[in-house]
Amino acid sequence: MMNVLVVMPFKEKHKQLMQENFPQVNFIYERQPDKEQVANVQAIIGNVKPQLLAYAAELKWLQLNSAGTDGYCDEGVLPPQTVLTNATGAYGLALSEYMLAVLMAMQKKLYRYHDNQKQNLWHDEGEVTSIFNATILVVGLGDIGSNFARKVKALGAKVIAIKRRINAKPDYVDELGTLDNLAEYLPQADVVVNILPGTKATHHLFDAEKFALMKKGAFFVNGGRGSAVVENDLIAAVESGHLAGAAVDVTETEPLPKESPMWQAENIHITPHTAGQYHLAATHDNIVNIAKENLMRFLAGKELINQVDFATGYKK
Numbered sequence: 001m002m003n004v005l006v007v008m009p010f011k012e013k014h015k016q017l018m019q020e021n022f023p024q025v026n027f028i029y030e031r032q033p034d035k036e037q038v039a040n041v042q043a044i045i046g047n048v049k050p051q052l053l054a055y056a057a058e059l060k061w062l063q064l065n066s067a068g069t070d071g072y073c074d075e076g077v078l079p080p081q082t083v084l085t086n087a088t089g090a091y092g093l094a095l096s097e098y099m100l101a102v103l104m105a106m107q108k109k110l111y112r113y114h115d116n117q118k119q120n121l122w123h124d125e126g127e128v129t130s131i132f133n134a135t136i137l138v139v140g141l142g143d144i145g146s147n148f149a150r151k152v153k154a155l156g157a158k159v160i161a162i163k164r165r166i167n168a169k170p171d172y173v174d175e176l177g178t179l180d181n182l183a184e185y186l187p188q189a190d191v192v193v194n195i196l197p198g199t200k201a202t203h204h205l206f207d208a209e210k211f212a213l214m215k216k217g218a219f220f221v222n223g224g225r226g227s228a229v230v231e232n233d234l235i236a237a238v239e240s241g242h243l244a245g246a247a248v249d250v251t252e253t254e255p256l257p258k259e260s261p262m263w264q265a266e267n268i269h270i271t272p273h274t275a276g277q278y279h280l281a282a283t284h285d286n287i288v289n290i291a292k293e294n295l296m297r298f299l300a301g302k303e304l305i306n307q308v309d310f311a312t313g314y315k316k
Contacts, residue, residue: 001026004295005033008046008065009278014288022295043298045291050077061298063291066276067091067144068225069313070198084308085294088315089143090286091276095223096147098275099193102247104131106219111245111269129190129217129244132156137185140195140224141173142315148193149173160185164314179205186213191221198225199313206230211237217244223275226251235265243267249275 005028010018018027030037033048035055043061050071053059059079064072064086071077072084105111109125116123134157138145141161149159153172160175162182169176177185179201186192192214196202206220207230214220220243222229231252237243245267251260254273262268278284294304309316 002043002299003028003041004043004045005030005037005041005048006045007031007033007048008287009284010288011284014284017288017292018295021292022299024299025295043295045295050074053077053079053082056082061085061294061304063087063294064308065287065291067142068197069308070225073308073310073313083304084310085290085304085306086308086315087287087290088306090283090290092143092147094280094283095144095195095275096151097280098249098271099148099195099221099223099247100151102269102271103191103193103219103221106245106247106267106269107131111267130156131191134158134190135160135188136191136193137189138162138173138193138195139179139182140197141170141176142195144223145193145195146170146172148195157191160188164312182210183213186210187215189215189218191219193221194224194228196224196228197313198227201312202228204228204230206234208233208236211243214243216242219244220246222246222248222250224250226254231260231262235261235268238267239265245269247271249273 001024003026007030010029035052038052038056040058042058044059045063046065056079059082061083062078067086067088069086078084107129109128112125131152132155136152136157136159138149138159138161141163145161149161150172153159159173161173162177162179166176166178194206205228211233234246238246247269249271250273256262276283290306297304307316
């Protein structure tokens with residue numbers, strides 16, 4: 001009997017779904033497995049600690065519960081025979097709605113009005129901006145970026161998008177380029193949204209130089225990885241007034257240290273990496289369904305979906 005270790009949270013309905021579809025599989029549900037438990041399984045569902053994988057001699061397949069693959073593509077982490085798949089496709093709804101929400105909250109100055117309310121202050125904060133007729137640059141046009149691009153295009157924005165590989169331009173994108181076009185696109189954008197994964201190529205991509213290229217009064221949203229941003233440079237760009245505001249769901253060090261100046265930076269709005277995860281029930285169900293589809297394929301000897309390219313950290 002095949003042993004499958006599940007380290008991500010499964011609700012009772014998810015466990016029942018798996019048992020009904022795979023009676024020939026022994027599911028081991030353990031959020032904090034030890035090296036002995038990892039040593040005797042052929043597949044793992046969920047983001048097990050990478051250091052434990054050194055003991056996973058029988059592992060043939062690892063299904064991540066995240067779209068990001070940070071730490072799993074490094075040389076020697078996974079046994080050579082192991083196929084790595086991610087959860088691309090599960091987070092588009094949740095992350096795109098988060099980015100839309102924080103963007104509109106900044107544009108309409110809702111954060112300021114919230115602060116004013118706590119001070120019993122009835123004060124008009126002046127002009128606001130709109131998604132309608134704004135130019136929005138989506139850096140990373142995968143599942144999440146595409147979901148967001150569709151939403152803002154429907155609200156009347158001009159959408160410029162950056163993708164790793166250029167193929168057919170979707171109808172919800174007005175202009176499509178690669179990272180080589182970033183410096184060209186930044187000065188055009190009223191809003192810049194980063195949804196890139198954490199890779200060597202994206203590390204500290206957004207620094208003082210990139211923020212200086214952005215239009216004065218632009219907004220920045222980071223729903224990708226904190227490692228893509230030089231945080232002190234972002235703080236300087238916002239506090240100087242060059243950028244009108246920033247919203248980040250990810251930081252380079254998580255949890256964000258209490259002593260970080262970003263906590264108190266005016267017009268930077270932080271959520272603790274909660275835009276995705278399992279906060280939206282549909283996301284949780286999506287991840288389980290991706291794992292279910294891949295387990296079915298694995299048992300049938302078919303090619304798995306969402307296979308990761310170890311060289312890039314992206315879905316192939």
